[in-house]
Amino acid sequence: MHAHSIRQLADLLSHKDISSVELTRLFLKRIEEHTELNSFITVDSEKALAQAENADKLLATGEASVLTGIPIAHKDIFCTKGTLTTCGSRILSNFVSPYNATVVDNLERVGAVMLGKTNMDEFAMGSSNENSYFGTVKNPWSPERVPGGSSGGSAAAVAARLVPAASGTDTGGSIRQPAALCGITGLKPTYGRVSRYGMVAFASSLDQGGPLAQSAEDAALLLAAMASFDPKDSTSAEREVPDYRAGLDTPIRGLRIGVPKAFFGAGLDTKVGAVVEQAISEFEALGASVREVELPASRLAVPCYYVLAPAEASSNLSRFDGVRYGFRASEYTDLIDMYMQTRAQGFGEEVKRRIMIGTYALSAGYYDAYYLKALKLRRLIADDFEQAFEDCDVLMGPTTPTTAFAIGAKAEDPVAMYLNDIYTIPVNLAGLPAMSVPAGFDEHHLPVGLQIIGQYFDEARLLNVAHQYQHATDWHTRIPEGYA
Amino acid sequence: MPWESVIGLEVHVQLQTASKIFSGASTAYGADPNTQASAVDIALPGVLPVLNEDAALMAVKFGMAVNAKINLHSVFARKNYFYPDLPKGYQISQYEIPIVADGLLTIDIDGESKRIGITRAHLEEDAGKSLHEDFHGMTGIDLNRAGTPLIEIVSDPDMRSASEAVAYLKKLHTLVRYLEISDANMQEGSFRCDANVSVRRQGMNMLGTRTETKNINSFRFVESAIEFEIERQIELIEDGGEVVQETRLYDPEKNETRPMRSKEEAHDYRYFPDPDLPPLVITEEFVEEVRETLPELPDARRARFVEEYGLNAEDAAQLTVDKPIADYFETSVAASQAEAKIVANWVNGELAAHLNKDSLEIIKSPVRAEALAGLLDRIHDKTISGKIAKEVFEAMWSGEGTPDKIIEDRGLKQITDTSAIKKIVDEVLAASATQIEQYKSGQEKVFGYFVGQVMKATQGKANPQQVNEILRKKLNE
Numbered sequence: 009m010h011a012h013s014i015r016q017l018a019d020l021l022s023h024k025d026i027s028s029v030e031l032t033r034l035f036l037k038r039i040e041e042h043t044e045l046n047s048f049i050t051v052d053s054e055k056a057l058a059q060a061e062n063a064d065k066l067l068a069t070g071e072a073s074v075l076t077g078i079p080i081a082h083k084d085i086f087c088t089k090g091t092l093t094t095c096g097s098r099i100l101s102n103f104v105s106p107y108n109a110t111v112v113d114n115l116e117r118v119g120a121v122m123l124g125k126t127n128m129d130e131f132a133m134g135s136s137n138e139n140s141y142f143g144t145v146k147n148p149w150s151p152e153r154v155p156g157g158s159s160g161g162s163a164a165a166v167a168a169r170l171v172p173a174a175s176g177t178d179t180g181g182s183i184r185q186p187a188a189l190c191g192i193t194g195l196k197p198t199y200g201r202v203s204r205y206g207m208v209a210f211a212s213s214l215d216q217g218g219p220l221a222q223s224a225e226d227a228a229l230l231l232a233a234m235a236s237f238d239p240k241d242s243t244s245a246e247r248e249v250p251d252y253r254a255g256l257d258t259p260i261r262g263l264r265i266g267v268p269k270a271f272f273g274a275g276l277d278t279k280v281g282a283v284v285e286q287a288i289s290e291f292e293a294l295g296a297s298v299r300e301v302e303l304p305a306s307r308l309a310v311p312c313y314y315v316l317a318p319a320e321a322s323s324n325l326s327r328f329d330g331v332r333y334g335f336r337a338s339e340y341t342d343l344i345d346m347y348m349q350t351r352a353q354g355f356g357e358e359v360k361r362r363i364m365i366g367t368y369a370l371s372a373g374y375y376d377a378y379y380l381k382a383l384k385l386r387r388l389i390a391d392d393f394e395q396a397f398e399d400c401d402v403l404m405g406p407t408t409p410t411t412a413f414a415i416g417a418k419a420e421d422p423v424a425m426y427l428n429d430i431y432t433i434p435v436n437l438a439g440l441p442a443m444s445v446p447a448g449f450d451e452h453h454l455p456v457g458l459q460i461i462g463q464y465f466d467e468a469r470l471l472n473v474a475h476q477y478q479h480a481t482d483w484h485t486r487i488p489e490g491y492a
Numbered sequence: 493m494p495w496e497s498v499i500g501l502e503v504h505v506q507l508q509t510a511s512k513i514f515s516g517a518s519t520a521y522g523a524d525p526n527t528q529a530s531a532v533d534i535a536l537p538g539v540l541p542v543l544n545e546d547a548a549l550m551a552v553k554f555g556m557a558v559n560a561k562i563n564l565h566s567v568f569a570r571k572n573y574f575y576p577d578l579p580k581g582y583q584i585s586q587y588e589i590p591i592v593a594d595g596l597l598t599i600d601i602d603g604e605s606k607r608i609g610i611t612r613a614h615l616e617e618d619a620g621k622s623l624h625e626d627f628h629g630m631t632g633i634d635l636n637r638a639g640t641p642l643i644e645i646v647s648d649p650d651m652r653s654a655s656e657a658v659a660y661l662k663k664l665h666t667l668v669r670y671l672e673i674s675d676a677n678m679q680e681g682s683f684r685c686d687a688n689v690s691v692r693r694q695g696m697n698m699l700g701t702r703t704e705t706k707n708i709n710s711f712r713f714v715e716s717a718i719e720f721e722i723e724r725q726i727e728l729i730e731d732g733g734e735v736v737q738e739t740r741l742y743d744p745e746k747n748e749t750r751p752m753r754s755k756e757e758a759h760d761y762r763y764f765p766d767p768d769l770p771p772l773v774i775t776e777e778f779v780e781e782v783r784e785t786l787p788e789l790p791d792a793r794r795a796r797f798v799e800e801y802g803l804n805a806e807d808a809a810q811l812t813v814d815k816p817i818a819d820y821f822e823t824s825v826a827a828s829q830a831e832a833k834i835v836a837n838w839v840n841g842e843l844a845a846h847l848n849k850d851s852l853e854i855i856k857s858p859v860r861a862e863a864l865a866g867l868l869d870r871i872h873d874k875t876i877s878g879k880i881a882k883e884v885f886e887a888m889w890s891g892e893g894t895p896d897k898i899i900e901d902r903g904l905k906q907i908t909d910t911s912a913i914k915k916i917v918d919e920v921l922a923a924s925a926t927q928i929e930q931y932k933s934g935q936e937k938v939f940g941y942f943v944g945q946v947m948k949a950t951q952g953k954a955n956p957q958q959v960n961e962i963l964r965k966k967l968n969e
Contacts, residue, residue, distance in 0.1 A: 086538075087536075087537060087538045093537065093538075095537065100537065103537065105536070105537070105538075106531065106536070107531055107536070109538055204538075204540060205538065205539070205540050206538040206539070207538055208537040208538045209537075209538065209768075211767075212767035212768050213767035239542065240540060240542060241540050241542075242540065242541065242542050242543065242768060242769050242770060243540075243767075243768065243770065319764065320767055322572075322762075323570050323572050323581070323582050323762070323764070325581075326572060326574065326580060326581020326582055327535040327537070327579060327580045327581050328537075329574060329576075329581060331576045331579075331633065332534055332535070332579060332633075333536070343576065343631075347574055367762065370572070370762035370763075370764055371760055371762060372760045372762075375762075375764070379764060
């Protein structure tokens with residue numbers, strides 16, 4: 009039962025073969041049995057069961073939607089009324105939100121049942137989930153390896169089938185990279201497609217929420233509920249949310265795939281490269297055509313990102329000052345010392361590093377050389393994509409340069425860690441939608457992710473392309489040993 | 493060479509929108525602490541700002557009133573600094589591209605007009621308040637004010653004296669109230685002024701080092717603070733010292749400014765465009781729509797009052813300093829037979845004195861414009877004299893009813909019956925043999941005595957003109 013997709017569970021629920029309460033108990037039990045992964049920060053059984061009861065009533069009336077009664081989890085970056093929202097940080101370790109994020113409201117409205125809040129890198133800063141105040145998350149495929157980050161708790165929980173699907177956020181790869189490393193399907197929508205209201209901000213111009221699921225079909229179901237135009241978010245796109253399921257079965261014959269040369273250069277693990285090439289040839293077999301494209305400015309994406317994202321973060325994280333909510337140091341001498349002690353003790357090393365970098369980049373005398381220069385680069389990177397899409401429908405390449413690495417392997421080398429997101433970061437800088445889908449395994453039986461990048465607001469096509477691939481292959485159905 | 497002072501003002505004006513600039517919370521003044529602070533205002537994790545369009549509309553209105561350029565594309569930026577009453581750790585403001593630029597305000601100084609440039613006016617949010625009293629060594633934070641919309645109006649350094657600065661400030665104060673974009677209440681902090689002051693030898697082109705004096709909350713304090721600062725700087729330089737660029741604070745109790753922070757301690761605000769807010773884009777159509785809502789502005793109205801009603805410049809200026817006063821005047825004029833000049837005298841005289849005594853705004857006046865018109869009509873048709881009218885006004889002020897009712901109730905109707913007046917005059921003259929002697933021997937001023945006696949005998953109700961005529965006639969017989 010726990011290995012069922014949302015699609016399958018929805019059928020069981022609508023045929024009354026199982027109730028939402030039973031389903032909820034089943035997954036709550038699995039979460040309890042698999043604490044070794046450390047994928048959850050908070051499990052709220054009481055709230056979950058209350059929601060499940062309501063869902064069962066709704067199911068009985070026949071007014072249910074496809075997500076009614078389906079258990080899900082939220083990354084602990086989304087504010088959830090009445091439950092802890094920690095963002096993986098000590099500074100919010102006691103923060104109970106008085107309001108729901110729009111994404112949380114949207115899923116509640118269709119009757120989804122929230123089991124709890126998943127572990128993450130502190131303030132979504134990290135690619136390994138080692139930066140959580142609540143401890144490292146383990147990869148279900150190999151417990152001594154990282155699940156990726158920052159949505160590592162969501163990815164590990166879905167991969168281990170502790171929950172059918174979960175939300176995540178992606179600022180530089182934080183949905184796609186853990187999805188790839190955990191062998192599941194993850195989608196980062198176009199910037200503005202999913203409301204950021206109630207999603208604790210890391211880098212406002214890059215952050216975007218999206219689903220982590222077992223399949224493209226499930227991701228489509230989830231995205232349809234998560235996405236909305238939100239008047240509370242001034243960067244939200246005022247356009248209708250299409251029916252993402254409607255086009256899933258459309259054949260992809262004639263699809264024009266662009267393969268960025270830049271994504272297959274030095275640094276890419278040969279086995280990962282081979283798996284991705286194999287996947288792309290699978291698409292050719294399905295009738296797609298493949299051409300090489302140039303994304304010359306993309307090689308500058310990582311340094312560009314590591315100016316812009318920390319700059320925004322340094323300002324976004326200023327509100328965590330110990331004055332109004334959250335952690336406050338117990339001893340201090342005056343106001344300035346209260347700020348310093350609170351923030352020194354409340355933030356972890358990586359968060360502090362990025363606040364320092366961002367503060368520096370915005371300082372008088374450096375602003376032009378760093379922040380403004382990075383903004384110009386960002387434009388160039390977006391222009392490259394625009395040009396590539398002139399004669400391609402989607403772009404394909406690896407999601408990450410390697411498969412899951414060992415816990416601790418890159419912890420002391422921030423730059424090596426940052427390079428993990430070398431293929432995902434350009435997409436955030438351009439604001440485009442992209443997915444990672446499971447495409448095979450390396451020699452250590454670790455999953456490899458294929459990244460599919462689409463044009464602005466072309467999520468429906470991405471999902472169609474991924475679904476057709478998953479129709480032809482079964483990589484997405486593989487479950488790590490011990491969790492099947 | 494004599495000294496010349498150079499002054500520029502930064503004025504923060506709270507806009508009277510119903511809700512805050514980036515949240516739906518109310519902006520009303522005086523609520524219990526933190527009862528008007530929403531999730532956005534207290535900067536909970538995850539909240540986002542959404543611009544209140546009314547604030548932009550009011551800024552555009554201001555820009556038009558000072559003949560400024562309206563930037564159709566302006567950008568919100570974050571000004572980063574830590575302070576407990578600044579919940580986000582940054583203030584949302586406008587930096588490189590403000591909504592309003594290059595405006596002009598004309599002031600009158602010693603009978604001459606002078607143009608003061610307005611560098612820019614930008615939209616921003618107000619901070620909360622730190623309360624240092626009543627918390628036993630701790631500080632209370634009230635975030636009701638956090639997120640209240642402001643326009644910060646920055647002048648060019650065009651003023652050369654404290655009195656010019658005050659004239660500019662008063663002009664600005666009148667203007668924003670006319671535009672109905674702010675109540676501009678200085679005590680409540682909805683109209684606040686920072687003064688940039690420097691001095692130099694007359695004839696020099698280069699500006700001296702300036703100081704910025706913060707948060708001066710009355711016209712009088714602005715004058716005193718600037719005068720103090722000019723004196724201080726001149727003395728400092730004459731004693732061989734140098735002015736240090738710094739922020740200073742005015743202390744009204746000691747009437748002095750003192751250093752708050754130096755240039756070295758100045759914040760690096762790390763301004764950058766706010767990624768949560770797209771650029772503020774205004775269409776030409778919107779600008780035109782706003783233009784149509786502009787009221788007649790104070791200068792134009794003052795000129796019209798002189799032209800249309802034949803008022804002198806001083807009366808016209810006094811009447812147009814505040815829109816409700818000018819409105820009151822015009823309503824009265826329209827409703828009354830009396831000459832506009834008489835109405836002006838009453839509004840600027842009796843009415844102003846009563847409002848002042850009871851600390852009332854004119855819109856709260858117990859004597860409405862139409863009622864005043866009714867009273868002045870009774871003077872006009874000679875039912876009562878101007879003097880009796882003051883008594884009637886007093887009674888109207890305390891709520892005794894309409895002028896006609898009061899005149900009736902108190903029997904104040906003027907005596908205009910010639911034979912009745914003659915009779916009283918005869919009685920007075922019969923009892924004033926000594927005074928008649930004096931008058932006839934050339935003491936003209938004794939005439940006033942006879943008038944007084946007649947008035948006394950009629951409780952002031954005799955028509956003064958008729959009394960004069962009859963007395964003259966009788967005495968010269």
